[in-house]
Amino acid sequence: MTRLLALDAGGTSTRAVALDDDGRVLGLGRSSAGNPTAAGVVPAAEAVVAAAGAALGARARADVAVLAMAGEQSDAFRSLVEQGLAAYGVSRVVLDHDLLALFCSGTAALEGYALIAGTGTVAARVRDGSLERVVGGRGWLLGDAGGGFWIGRRVARAVVAALDGQGEPTDLTPLVLGALGVVADPSGEPGRVAAIRQVVSAVYARRPVALAELAPLVFALPHDPVARGIAVAASEALADLLDAVRVPDLAGPFVVGGSVVARGILGASDDLAPHLVPPARGAAVQAVPDGLVGAAVLALRHTGTVVDDERYQRLRAEVTGRGPTR
Numbered sequence: 001m002t003r004l005l006a007l008d009a010g011g012t013s014t015r016a017v018a019l020d021d022d023g024r025v026l027g028l029g030r031s032s033a034g035n036p037t038a039a040g041v042v043p044a045a046e047a048v049v050a051a052a053g054a055a056l057g058a059r060a061r062a063d064v065a066v067l068a069m070a071g072e073q074s075d076a077f078r079s080l081v082e083q084g085l086a087a088y089g090v091s092r093v094v095l096d097h098d099l100l101a102l103f104c105s106g107t108a109a110l111e112g113y114a115l116i117a118g119t120g121t122v123a124a125r126v127r128d129g130s131l132e133r134v135v136g137g138r139g140w141l142l143g144d145a146g147g148g149f150w151i152g153r154r155v156a157r158a159v160v161a162a163l164d165g166q167g168e169p170t171d172l173t174p175l176v177l178g179a180l181g182v183v184a185d186p187s188g189e190p191g192r193v194a195a196i197r198q199v200v201s202a203v204y205a206r207r208p209v210a211l212a213e214l215a216p217l218v219f220a221l222p223h224d225p226v227a228r229g230i231a232v233a234a235s236e237a238l239a240d241l242l243d244a245v246r247v248p249d250l251a252g253p254f255v256v257g258g259s260v261v262a263r264g265i266l267g268a269s270d271d272l273a274p275h276l277v278p279p280a281r282g283a284a285v286q287a288v289p290d291g292l293v294g295a296a297v298l299a300l301r302h303t304g305t306v307v308d309d310e311r312y313q314r315l316r317a318e319v320t321g322r323g324p325t326r
Contacts, residue, residue, distance in 0.1 A: 003021075004063070005019075005055065005056070005085070006066050006299040007052060007066070008098065008295045009035055009044065009047070009048055010098065011032065011118075012033055013030055015292045016030070017029075017055055017279035017296050018060065023314065027054075027056060027057055028055075028319070029050075029055030031050035031287065035070050036069075036074065037070070044077065048086070052090075061091050062085075065090045065094070066094045066298050068097065068100065078095060082275055095207060098291050100124070100294065100298065102116055102294055103124070103126050103255045104291075105292065106146075106294075108297070108312035111250055113254045113255070114256070114257075115202075117238050117259075118148055118258030119144075119212040120140065121143070121260075122134065122135070123242050124245055129301065130195055132178055146237030146260065147215075147260060148213075149208070151212070151214070151215040151230055155215070155230060156211055158226050159172055159176045160199055163192055164257055172217055177195060179214060180202040181198075208246055215260060234260065239277040252280070252284070253286060255288060257290065261279055262288075263280065265278075266279075296315055
């Protein structure tokens with residue numbers, strides 16, 4: 001019996017599933033960040049191997065591993081992953097795009113669209129089971145409009161402007177001060193000056209992308225004009241991003257993932273939702289929590305197994321409903 005490994009390596013965690021060649025789930029595993037851009041080549045490769053080991057267990061072996069990942073697919077990273085997985089009998093490692101895995105997590109279709117909006121943003125058009133066009137994914141310095149960092153940076157700037165008297169007062173201010181550990185009371189002039197200084201120090205002491213942690217705040221304040229304006233601008237940016245890959249001869253389906261779109265925009269309160277632009281501008285979307293089911297679909301397809309809707313539905317039910325990982 002051929003055993004397959006499917007892995008979804010992200011910037012926060014790496015998830016793995018062991019399968020037989022019919023798509024039956026044999027085990028699940030999880031470890032730390034497996035994105036080499038975010039975690040570094042060596043720690044990311046170690047995380048991938050650890051997740052694989054957790055999914056397989058102590059004595060099980062696999063023949064093929066499919067790794068869906070964001071970040072650079074460098075030769076050094078591939079070599080470390082291949083060396084580590086060889087201990088589990090893996091003789092073939094396939095690196096795939098996390099965006100394709102996300103799409104395959106939401107549908108058995110071979111054509112459609114995918115959108116990821118977490119810390120960063122990227123969209124794709126899928127044809128014949130492959131990525132035909134990808135837009136975005138350029139990182140926080142060059143793009144990612146509508147993503148968590150983009151939102152968080154706007155939140156931080158709005159709060160500093162409000163404290164400085166150069167921007168509109170906002171209910172974001174006490175939330176951001178609390179999130180950044182600012183202890184100064186900005187109600188008086190000395191406290192206001194101290195609060196600004198502490199905000200600046202806290203922001204510059206962190207990695208820039210850590211500003212993404214402030215993104216959920218805009219969706220928590222539907223009646224605050226500043227927060228709502230940022231949320232609306234983010235929704236417009238994501239709809240524009242998806243528009244960039246849409247073509248008239250392909251109606252869908254649309255699969256979306258990432259905290260900003262799945263929890264922020266699609267999960268917006270009744271007070272905020274009417275102001276937001278839907279990701280697919282009114283077309284139905286399928287939100288998925290991650291790309292693990294899709295990585296399993298890709299693993300089966302890479303080994304010649306046809307994944308029709310029946311097999312996809314069974315696989316999704318087993319992966320999402322199996323319970324705690326090893």
